[in-house]
Every structure is written in C-alpha cells, then in structure tokens.
Amino acid sequence: MNLNFFLTPFSPIINLFIVTFFLLAKKASCTDPYFVACNPKNCSDGQSISFPFHIQGMQPDFCGYPGFTISCNDKGKPVFNLSNSEYIIHEIYYQNQSLRVSNAAVFGKSPSCTPQIQNISLDDGRFHRSSNSKGLFLLYNCNSTLLSNNSELLNYKVDCPGRENETVWTLAMLEDDPLLGSTLDKCGTRVLAPVDVYRGENVGAERMLERGFVLNWTASNCSICEDSGGKCGFDNAAYHFKCFCPVRPHSRRCYSEGKKLRLKLGLGLGLAVGIGVLIITICCVIIRKYSSIHFLSCWRKTRGSQSIEVFLRNYGTLAPKRYSYSELKKMTKNFKEKLGQGGYGSVFKGNLLDGRLVAVKVLKKSKSNGEEFVNEVSSIGMTSHVNIVTLLGFCFEGPKRALIYEFMSNGSLDKHIYEENLSKAQPKLGWETLYQIAVGIARGLEYLHRGCNTRILHFDIKPHNILLDENFCPKISDFGLAKICPGKESIVSMLGARGTAGYIAPEVFCRNFGGVSHKSDVYSYGMLVLEMIGGRKNFRVGVDNTSEIYFPHWIYKRLEIGEELQLRGAGNEVEEENARKMILASLWCIQTDPSNRPPMSRVVDMLQGSLESLPIPPKPYLSSPPRPPHGSNSNSNS
Template identity: 50%
Template sequence: MKTVSVLVFFFLFFLMKKSRSKNLTHCVRMFSCGSLDFRFPFFNTTMPSRCGLFKLNCTDHHISEIQLVEEGKWYKVTSVSQAETITITDPRLSQSLETGSCSDLSRFSLPDSPWLEMTTLYKCNNSRRKHGFSYANCKGGGSSLYYSDLTDYSGCSVIKTPESWVISRNKNGFNLNATFSLHINLPRGCSSCHRRGGQCTMIKEKFRCRGGSKEDYQDVKLKLGLGLSAGLTVIIIILVLITVRVKKTRKSDWNTESVEAVVMLKRYSYARVKKMTNSFAHVLGKGGFGTVYKGKLPDGGVDIAVKILKEGKGTGEEFINEVASMSRTSHVNIVSLLGFCYERNKRAIVYEFMPNGSLDKFISENMSTKIEWERLYDIALGVSRGLEYLHNRCVSRIVHFDIKPQNILMDKDLCPKISDFGLAKLCKNKESVMSMLDARGTVGYIAPEVFSNNFGGVSHKSDVYSYGMVILEMIGAKNIENFGSNNSSMGEVMRIFGDQITKEEERIAKKMVLVGLWCIQTNPSDRPPMIKVIEMLEGNLEALQIPSKPLFCLPTATVPETLEDSHGISSCSKP
C-alpha cells in the first residue's frame, strides 16, 4: 500500500508539473493573489504579457510588487483601494528620501503608460520662467526649478509624476512622499478586446484592439479545461486510496443524524454527487472557493448545479451552520439550495440550475451592440430585492461580500438570482458586530472599508457598494465614478450612451446612473440601505438628487471605526 501511494504521488507530481508548464502559456480569467481575486487588467508573473497590462508579483499571503509597463521597474504595492485605484511605493525614491540624497526627480520619473492618470513636470534651469517651485526634501545645490504648466519647455527635462505631487503642493515647502495613488483609466472596449484574446493598444492616442478571435479564446478555455480535468481525475484516485486506508481508524465528527437535524436539506454522499454529475464531466465555472458542475437529480432527472468546495481552514461545524442558515432562505431573487454533501474534507452544495448563466455572460453576449434598458432595469431591481432580503428579512442576517456579475445568475425567464455564498458572513439580529479576519471579495467590487477600517466599519453597506459597481458596469458606465454634483452635469454623463436612446430609456439610464453613484459613496454612512435603493429605483426620477463625487482617500481621523445608520441595521466591525 505504501509503495503504491509513493508511486501514485510521483505520477501525480509529474502530471501536475507537465500540466502547469502548458497552462502557463495561457491566460486565465481570474486568479488569486494573497487572499484576493484579480482579473484583467492585472496578471501575475506566471502568465505571458498579453494576459494583462499590470503585472503582479504575488506571495501566499499578499501582493508584494507591481510592474506598470512591460520590463519596467517594480513598485511595492500598498493597497488596491477601490475599483480602479492602486496605491504603490517607489522603493528607490523612498531610500533616497530617507538618506537625504534626493536631488533630481528625473531619476524617479514614472513609466509613460496610456492606462494610468499622471501629470507632467518640467525641470528647467532657466530661472527667468515664472511659477517655478522646488520640493523641500528633494532639491540639489543648483538653481533648478520644477514647472507644472509650460507651453515652451525647450531646455527642460520631462518627468512623469502622480497627480498628488502637483495637486497637493503648497508653495516650496511641500515634501515628496514615495507612496502615492494612481488611477487606472481603461478605454471603453478594452475589457471585451481582452476577452476575445486580443491586446489593448494605443495608436496616436486612439484605442485599438490588436489580434484575438472568439475561436482562439474558446480554444484556450478548452485546453485549460482538459488539463485540469486530467489533474482532477488523478486527485480523486489519491483520495480514494487514502480513504480506504484511514476509514477504519477514524470516526466522523458529524454523523448523519446530527447533520440532518441541523440542516433542513437532503444530504447526499460523495459517491452519489459524483454519479449525479457523471463523474464531474460538465464544468459550468470555476472560482476561488471551488468548481461548479452540471448534473441531474437521481429522482426525476431535474437539472442541477453542484459546487464542489475546496478544502477550507474552517471547521465542519462552521460549514454546517452556514449551509443551515442559507437553507432557510426563500426568495425569488436568491438561488435555491436543494441539498449538500459533507464527508469531512469532501463538501459540496447542490443548487438549482440556471440555464442562462451569469449576468456577466448574458450582458456580453446579448447587449454588446444594443442595450435593452428595460431588461437591465428589471435585473437591477431584482438583485436589489434579493440583497434587501438577505440584509433584513432572513432568520440570520447575511452579508454576501462578493456581489459581482459572475455571482448573479439568470433563470430561464431571465429573472436574476444571487448565488455563491462562499464569502458570506452571518450576523445574528441581536449580535450586530461581526469579525473580519482579512479582505474578502473581488477587486473592482470591494468596498474601501473592507480594505481598511480608516473608511468605516464593515457592514451590509459593503454589499451596497458592490451593488453600485455592478449597476454601473451593467450600463457601461463603470468609469464615471468621478462624476459628482460639484464638477459635472447629468448631460455630460448621458453623452456616453450616445444619441440612439428614447426618452423612456433615457429616464431609466439616468435613474440607474444616480442609484449606482449613490451606492459607491466612499463613506459607508452616505450609502443608502437596500430598502432605500429599491425605493429610489421604483420612485420618480425627479426625486433623485445628484450625489457628491466619491473620494479616493479619506483622512484617518474623520471616519469612526464602526458605523451604524439611522435605519437600525447592524454593522460588522473589522478588527
């Protein structure tokens, strides 16, 4: 037995090594970096450069470095603070400032990337120019000055810098900071170009999609699926051998009677789950917490979706309690749980099957040429009702923490249903505080307070932020989060939808834009609860006000660690 196990282990290692060397030549739609999930425009060091625009160097516990251009310098990552904002540190400038040797910013110029919002400084030796300035902690012994706005910059060197180095400058006493934020600004169409297997390029300041085809993209997915299926088959063989050896020496920490007494769902054995999915033949999707397969119920042949969970760090009791609470949910906009499997480290959840796939897939395949505004409005309203049910009307309050288009599924009648509760946290009505051990969710949809409690307490308002980002992405307006009543008009925003839009469609678009912008306010207390979001969507457009512009950074002392709004809905603190 021992010899067989060793031989199988080395065989598995060889197959995984072989599969990994092939897969590294392909792009993946989503990957994990530390405890977070990332997707385009980010890619990691195991992928080719065509897979993204910004390369991340990941470790098991955090994101360590980022490369802003191909073969460029590495910068330390401080945080990925919001949808398209990264905060980084230049280690070379940091060391120069600490040693007092900083004398010329030309050595620390950022790479000229068309995907990042930067500003330009000019270092000139001609003292006859007006409005020149210097930095208190980085200046040489000469008379060199910096200028931020010149029409004639002959004889000057050009330096690319973050906008904060100029906007925050207060005469000549301003000190440079080696840590700064950069906003990512991708042109419309870049993400769809990447999904087709193409590369985003800028030619004479105009966006172009170079290469790629739907066939190439499907071929990559097919090869990746075959490789992973082969690896999964070998893993199942190993698990069977281990189970045979240790079955006589251990007892299950939960017997059938105790589990079924807690969870009001049908319990399936792992062997039955395998049979229902035809040995896991049809993969519907993959995520950070497991793989979803299509199957059929043994009694009646009804189509189902079976999620096989990865072995987690939590106890079996935590898994049972979570499934038990979700099994008591019943709402038209939440995917129904039909059963589960629990055999120590083998855990699975059986859901109803959604024939129209995810919202992400539905929008990309059906609304790439023309937006169906009434359909999108109905979807947005349905998702809001599902979230409001989770937050306020369950036996145990549920905060989802991973609301995104991929986790909203569409049934045969295109009714949206919230799914994938792998990151959800339960919060009893009488116990309003909930612990958060680390950041959770998908970059692009995570609320700022989930990254840092400087922005406020983690609560149901974190789901509201994610919902707002989903709404803006649904209507193709995700890049207007800088819009606000202090610097823009509604007319400017509506121009992004073009002139092929009716009056009624324009009212729907305006309402969805305003609701989305209210939901992504930086301060959690400024976001409406989901019951208010439903009222805003169903109410009159004229009653909606334009919200303030969301901030990218808030002073540490201005926001309390735990927030509770006037509606009496609980909040959950992050330690």
C-alpha cells in the first residue's frame, strides 16, 4: 500500500510545524552580539580583564567605563596611563573595586641611578589611593653629612652603568619621616613616588616601588547585572551604565526581561513540539495499521549500515577490507587471547591468513547506531603515516562491529609512563625514548592537521590512545571522537564537549575561551607530554603536598624560579636538555587562550630546535581542578 496516500493530507501541517519549530529554536538560540563582544579578555599574563576596564583593540569601547582603557605592553602585561605615566597592573580586585599597580619605569629595575619616576596626582576623580598609601621621597646626590643618618628604608652607594667616575648616593624617606624637612634642601634631586606601607612591615624602598600601591576606583557597581546573567557596559551616547543581556532587551538586570522572553519562547516551543509529537503519533498508528513494513523500525536498523555502504562506495578500493564475523572468530581463535579492555569494548590478539599479527577491537553495542564506528573507519581509513596506527580492516554485521589494526607489541603508552603501573621487570622508559615518543606523537598530529587531504581533529589524545610498536615508535589510535574538517577549516562546530577529563581543552567545554579547532588537540598533547615527564597523572589524588596536586602548575613554578626540576633518571646533558624542551613545549601547548598555543608544526620545531631559542611561556591561568575523594576516577569520558 502506498504510504504517500496516508501522509499527503498531513503535509501542510508537517511543513508548518517544521518552519515554526526552527524559527522559534533559532530565536531561542540567538545571543546578543553586545553580550558576546564583552566577554572577558586578557593579555598574555592571563589576568582576566572585564568591566569597568576594557583592552584596547580586543574589546569595544562600550564594554568599559570611559577612561578605563587598558593596553598590553611588549611583555604581555596590562598597563594603563595615569597622570601622564604608564602603570603596570599587577592585580585587579573587582569585588573591592581596587587594583594594585606600579610605575612601569621602575618595575624590575633599581630606582637608584636615574630618577625616572614622576610625581602622581589624582585629579580626575576616577581613582583614589588607599589608606595605606604614602609618599616616598627618593633623594639623589645628597650632602655626604646626611649619610650618617640611619634611614630605615634605604641608604647606600651605587655605581651606575656608564657613570663609573661618578658616585651616586641615594636616600629614601617617607613623607612623615621627622628628618625629612631638614634633608630635602641638602640633596640635588628629589622625586615623590606613591607606595603602600603596612604596619609592622620592614622592607626596602626598591621592594616598595616594585610592589606598587593600591588604587580604588569609582564606577557603577556591576554585581546586580552579572548576578542576573548579564555583562556590564557603558552607553557612550547617553553616557550611562548599561547591562547587556544574553538576549535583548538590555536593562539594569537581565532576569526580569529575560524571564518574560524565555517564557514566551518556552510556550511556543512547547506548543510546536506538542503538535509535532501528535502528528508523528498519528502517522505511526496509520503506518503500523495499514503498511506491511514497519518503516520506523527498519530505518533505525539500517541507517548505520547505510553509512558504512556510503563510505565503501565513496572510497572504493581505498577503503579498508571488510571481514565477516565468522572470519573474525577464526582470526582470533574464537577470541582466545585478550589484550585489553575498556569502555569501548575488548581487544583480542589475532592472525591474518598471511601470518601478520593483528589487534582486533570488538566494540560494545553502541547507543549511537554506529556513528562513532563509522567515524573511526572513515577518518583513519584516509590516513597513512608512520605515527598513525594502520587500520587493516573492519567487521560490520548487524550489531557486531569490530576494527582490525596492526599489532603493537608494546601496548599503550599509559602502561609505560605511570609509576604505579610499572613492575621490576618493566622499568620506566629512558629520557631518550620518551623524547622520541613525544616527537613522534607531534609528527602524527601535525600530519592529521596539515598532511591529509582533509584536516582531521582527533579530540581524544591521551596516553591510553598512543600505541607503541616493538621499537617504541608511537602511533596515534582510537579515532572514535575524531572530526573531519573539509577544506582545512580553522574553526569547527560541536554540539557538546568530547574527549577525556584531564585532557580536554578549555574551549571544548566552554566556548567563552575561544573557538574549537586543531588547537584543542595541541592542548591535549601538552597535557599528555607533561604526564610523560612527571610519570603520573597531572592531577594526583594521593599526594599530601597541595602544591604538587596539579603537576603543570608545580613544574611551572619550579621552572619560573629556577629551582631543580627533579628529573629522575636524566643522566647526561643531552637528556636534561631534551627533557627541558619537552617541558617548555608542553607548557606552551596548554595555554588557556587557543591563539597562544603553537600549531603542531611549530611544536615539532620546538622539540628539535635549540633550547636557547625556546622562551618560557606565560603561566596558564586556569586553576587546578577540584580535588576528588580518594578512589574516584578522574579520567572518565565527557
């Protein structure tokens, strides 16, 4: 019986439902561009900049208060101008409406040779100094008789570069020092600089100047707007505060207006869905009653098969060989020798007819009707590289699905790098081997991102998915979460996060950090290499010292202050240099902002280039993850 006979009367209703549903869904998903434009930004030091400040060139003027414009200097520090001088911003305390700054002319320098600091006057009403702020007089070329006075802050002789024949004496005194009045006229040059002085503290003038001082600002309070889900801004035309809501209209707060809009959209979507469910129910009843085929059931069973058939038809002789399930049983001697097991299923050892050893990954029954299986076959079937595992064939027979790979005698990388997995018969890999493995994985990812006809993003780079052959040559495997990007697109769209906790790039689970791209794989690679270096998970539950819980922060701190990196087993200078290159390259890879991460081609250059040409990266500013209870699994799939 012709199904069109039954469906034709419902066509206008179905079309109306589809149009209504998509129009309402589109309106519900639209985010106001003003709201998006005012996302927090940062210079390369990682400080989050938001209202009332805005970074020139990164955020529009309407995202900040007039006169609160910030720029980034050549060292990646946020700076702003105050009283015709440039001040470095060290910290911003948004809740207290204050920030700590220091004069850029003396930050990290000795103030004793040239008086570069200018007196500061706060005459515009935007900022005022804290109650701890005092004036520090820097006095140069003072009368020698003054030097016998015991100033608690600073009193020393300095030989300045380029002025070897000239002796410069510097004296620093606070404005409330009782000896100050009789001292000012006996010094050649004097400069007044603001500093913060705390009760009971005894530090030198250089430390005070470098630490800077706290400024309080006066601007509209943003907490009401932010608590209601909005982002603060400023209407320069009307010259008043503005709260940008995720969806318009803008108001002082977003809940009141947004709640009305969401209620309308919710009712509309609910009505559209209800009509759709009613239509589908009626159609199903008619089809089941009058049709000799169970159309919906048949469609569910065959759409996975259709995807495989489309793949085979498109790739022709280039597609991997297809095996039947009975051939699979012969190949593995009825699944006799199990190599491993995971959430995806089990892996068995097998032999092809030509004698080649293979690893047969038998997949569990999937709820996704084979999409991940098709994804892996189609993506890895297009690759050919020494650092990508070779897919020799597959089985797709009803619910039975399996992938047949080249056999890797040394198993997965996680069995060789984590100290808790090692036995006396299987010592930890040497630094030269670890270095070659890191380079090999980087080359494999570079090939996926640039060497294929279409860019392939893996999205699940972790030690478990790196296999090692008899020579410990690494090969990237498990492409179940991979995404193919035709035309080498830079940004991809995804409905949700994918990957394994601990290796997922920030932008994958929160789009505020940036677009999802090949840089997401770069982040996972960096986390993997850090685990190779540390011999443990980056987040260790069992340690007592909280500073060692999150390994990337721990090793960055030691690198930053020049402490010993405690690289156990690094026996010579070459191994220590390679280990240090691995550390620096991986810290560049895990930068929070995707634009600060290097492409994999650059990572390969970092690892193979000279250590001297590799700068220390900025510290990734994401805090370490919350500490889970003992025994919990911190490596679950998202």
